[in-house]
Amino acid sequence: MNVVLISPFEIFPARVGGAQRILGMGAALANLGHTVTILNLTPWSLMLNEKPAVRYKCGHLVVMTTGLLRGAPFRELIRADIVQFEHPFLFFLMILLKLLRKKLVWDEDGVEFLLSQDIEQALTLEEPDASVRGG
Numbered sequence: 001m002n003v004v005l006i007s008p009f010e011i012f013p014a015r016v017g018g019a020q021r022i023l024g025m026g027a028a029l030a031n032l033g034h035t036v037t038i039l040n041l042t043p044w045s046l047m048l049n050e051k052p053a054v055r056y057k058c059g060h061l062v063v064m065t066t067g068l069l070r071g072a073p074f075r076e077l078i079r080a081d082i083v084q085f086e087h088p089f090l091f092f093l094m095i096l097l098k099l100l101r102k103k104l105v106w107d108e109d110g111v112e113f114l115l116s117q118d119i120e121q122a123l124t125l126e127e128p129d130a131s132v133r134g135g
Contacts (some may be wrong), residue, residue, distance in 0.1 A: 004080040005038045008087035012040075012055040012063045017101055022086060023063070030061035037076045040065040041090060068093075077102070 005026055011019035026036045040055070040063065049067030056063040068075050077083060081095055084105040094104055 001034045001081045002079050003034050003082050003084070004076050005036065006086060006090060006093075007040050008089060009042055010040050010055070010065060011038060020085070025063050026063070029127045030059055033060065035060045036062070038063045039073050039076060041068060041073065043089070059123075069095045098131055
């Protein structure tokens with residue numbers, strides 16, 4: 001299966017927990033025999049429309065930083081059986097891929113923390129704390 005993971009930040013070298021999680025997930029899927037491409041579509045690489053640059057390659061796993069208006073990310077997305085998004089800032093791309101009948105996964109790091117807060121507040125019937133969500 002061809003899997004594309006879209007990261008909103010550089011994941012190689014993995015310097016933060018989110019990068020380690022994404023790289024670890026990609027490596028685990030590649031070890032199971034899947035072809036995995038991790039596209040680092042950072043706000044900076046998108047603004048500069050960077051040329052595709054392979055940051056890491058090992059077996060069935062490739063990590064690439066690129067601008068969106070380049071051929072490489074579109075080729076990978078068209079070939080993909082499953083595309084996983086790590087952040088909603090590329091929501092427009094999710095809509096396009098859905099129209100192409102791609103299977104999509106949205107895996108936002110930390111969302112389980114917000115969900116557990118919502119559940120706790122519902123159980124205690126407390127008013128939501130607007131400061132937690134920036135509202």
